[in-house]
Amino acid sequence: MSKDFDLIVIGGGSGGLAGAFRAAEHGARVALLEPALLGGTCVNVGCVPKKAMWLAADVAHKLQLARTLGFALPPAPLDWPTFIAHRQRYIGNIHDSYRKRLEASGIALLPMRGHFVDAHTVECHDGVRLGAKHILIATGGHAVKPDIPGAELGGVSDHFFDWTAAPERVAIVGGGYIAVELAGVLQALGSRVEVFVRGPRLLDGFEAELTEQLAEDYRQAGVHFHFQHRLAAVEAVGGGVQLRAVDGEPTPRFDAALFATGRRANTAALRLDAAGVATDARGRIVVDALHATNVAGVHAVGDVTTNLALTPVAIAAARRLMGRLFGGRSDNALDQSDIATVVFSHPPLATVGLTEAQARERHGSDVHVYRSGFRPMLNALADVPQRSAFKLVCVGEQRRVAGIHLLGDGADEILQGFAVALKRGITLDDLHETIAIHPTSAEEVVLMR
Numbered sequence: 001m002s003k004d005f006d007l008i009v010i011g012g013g014s015g016g017l018a019g020a021f022r023a024a025e026h027g028a029r030v031a032l033l034e035p036a037l038l039g040g041t042c043v044n045v046g047c048v049p050k051k052a053m054w055l056a057a058d059v060a061h062k063l064q065l066a067r068t069l070g071f072a073l074p075p076a077p078l079d080w081p082t083f084i085a086h087r088q089r090y091i092g093n094i095h096d097s098y099r100k101r102l103e104a105s106g107i108a109l110l111p112m113r114g115h116f117v118d119a120h121t122v123e124c125h126d127g128v129r130l131g132a133k134h135i136l137i138a139t140g141g142h143a144v145k146p147d148i149p150g151a152e153l154g155g156v157s158d159h160f161f162d163w164t165a166a167p168e169r170v171a172i173v174g175g176g177y178i179a180v181e182l183a184g185v186l187q188a189l190g191s192r193v194e195v196f197v198r199g200p201r202l203l204d205g206f207e208a209e210l211t212e213q214l215a216e217d218y219r220q221a222g223v224h225f226h227f228q229h230r231l232a233a234v235e236a237v238g239g240g241v242q243l244r245a246v247d248g249e250p251t252p253r254f255d256a257a258l259f260a261t262g263r264r265a266n267t268a269a270l271r272l273d274a275a276g277v278a279t280d281a282r283g284r285i286v287v288d289a290l291h292a293t294n295v296a297g298v299h300a301v302g303d304v305t306t307n308l309a310l311t312p313v314a315i316a317a318a319r320r321l322m323g324r325l326f327g328g329r330s331d332n333a334l335d336q337s338d339i340a341t342v343v344f345s346h347p348p349l350a351t352v353g354l355t356e357a358q359a360r361e362r363h364g365s366d367v368h369v370y371r372s373g374f375r376p377m378l379n380a381l382a383d384v385p386q387r388s389a390f391k392l393v394c395v396g397e398q399r400r401v402a403g404i405h406l407l408g409d410g411a412d413e414i415l416q417g418f419a420v421a422l423k424r425g426i427t428l429d430d431l432h433e434t435i436a437i438h439p440t441s442a443e444e445v446v447l448m449r
């Protein structure tokens with residue numbers, strides 16, 4: 001049996017759903033294949049449950065501050081099952097709203113996997129073949145563990161979201177987004193956390209000064225770091241695990257270990273060769289600025305491609321693409337420069353544009369850096385030492401703002417508006433001409449000199 005559509009979308013995560021909805025808005029007949037829960041990584045085992053856990057950790061921090069400031073609160077450890085019930089209800093509501101929207105948009109949802117038969121035909125898991133002029137691949141990625149003995153004894157972020165209590169002692173391997181975010185949450189919710197980083201620092205690609213400050217904040221909160229750690233094996237010991245380094249040194253026992261060592265594109269099961277779709281050495285689909293693959297009619301967005309692996313990037317790419325395919329827009333490439341991003345650490349680290357090192361590489365000595373270090377009022381009131389660190393990177397005689405890097409409470413919410421300004425090419429003078437909002441942390445951004 002074969003059924004024809006204008007568009008077949010493989011994968012119902014951030015990019016796939018955005019593409020399906022936008023194509024249907026433009027009047028396209030759309031089929032969407034998704035074998036698992038609607039919303040993909042972000043909704044089910046990524047941004048959403050992660051942010052929920054981050055909020056729980058934030059409440060734990062605030063309770064601690066409240067006690068210091070004189071609120072007569074008894075110790076209040078988190079009851080994980082209660083919180084998880086709230087978290088999952090929230091996620092369930094997202095599933096319901098997607099399902100309703102798919103129905104209302106007339107999108108055919110097929111709850112199964114698909115793979116290519118040729119560039120215009122997808123075979124579903126049940127053998128049904130679908131044909132379409134356009135196919136969008138949006139199959140995302142999955143967490144990978146290092147290829148070392150005992151790796152199966154450790155979990156990945158997906159497993160973290162199944163936990164119903166904080167383990168007493170946790171080892172986290174990795175120094176990127178997920179390692180830093182989960183370390184912060186687990187520490188705040190009562191675990192003793194040790195982080196094993198193979199390099200010399202956290203969060204490569206982020207502003208080094210701020211990541212050093214973040215590591216110091218984590219240390220003060222009780223997190224232990226092991227930089228330049230060369231992991232050789234994970235071993236079972238006394239109902240838990242220990243990590244063994246290349247030099248033979250074993251760690252003490254942990255109740256659980258999590259790998260946060262990167263993700264790989266979900267391309268292996270797509271039979272891309274049947275359509276002739278090219279991938280890079282890491283299995284990611286190669287796309288041009290318009291999200292076209294090397295095969296006419298086959299497109300790809302999101303984590304399955306070489307783009308930045310962030311939900312808003314997948315969504316924006318899919319919407320642009322559908323505008324071009326079905327909305328009559330001709331050149332509709334996504335501008336992927338200066339994408340703002342936040343690491344949901346404690347406190348959060350928000351960044352847009354060039355770091356100082358990147359700016360110096362591009363602009364030599366014509367780089368001007370402005371800093372602000374201060375204690376947010378709540379921390380000062382409670383006599384908590386944690387400070388915020390803001391940094392502006394400007395270039396040229398005009399002092400065009402090329403990078404904004406904010407570490408501190410509220411940074412996650414402050415950055416979005418300044419990211420618009422940076423993309424519009426503002427200068428330091430523009431910031432200075434803006435009257436501050438007082439008393440806030442955000443005002444520091446317009447006062448740095």
Ligand SMILES: Cc1cc2nc3c(=O)[nH]c(=O)nc-3n(C[C@H](O)[C@H](O)[C@H](O)COP(=O)(O)OP(=O)(O)OC[C@H]3O[C@@H](n4cnc5c(N)ncnc54)[C@H](O)[C@@H]3O)c2cc1C
Pocket residue numbers: 010011012013014015016033034035036037039040041042043045046047048050112113114115138139140141157178266269270301302303304308309310311312314344
């Ligand atoms: C722990 C964690 C936290 C994160 N936090 C953030 C954050 O705070 N902010 C942010 O912007 N990004 C965050 N991300 C990244 C974000 O989740 C991804 O960038 C985003 O989900 C990518 O969307 P996607 O559509 O490309 O893929 P996905 O959302 O992964 O969706 C892919 C879908 O394709 C389906 N699929 C796979 N193979 C097939 C097949 N053969 N046939 C049919 N369907 C298939 C899968 O079941 C899945 O539902 C986080 C990621 C993780 C892991």
Ligand SMILES: NC(=O)c1ccc[n+]([C@@H]2O[C@H](COP(=O)([O-])OP(=O)(O)OC[C@H]3O[C@@H](n4cnc5c(N)ncnc54)[C@H](O)[C@@H]3O)[C@@H](O)[C@H]2O)c1
Pocket residue numbers: 145146147173174175176177178179181197198199203231260261262263308309310341342343344
């Ligand atoms: N707040 C957010 O927006 C957010 C949060 C989580 C994830 N994400 C997205 O998901 C992606 C994946 O996150 P991630 O943290 O898994 O990846 P990542 O690329 O950010 O970090 C991976 C880390 O693992 C280390 N590593 C890799 N292989 C290793 C090995 N064999 N042994 C030891 N360490 C190893 C790397 O050095 C790096 O520190 C991110 O790059 C980001 O795009 C975004």
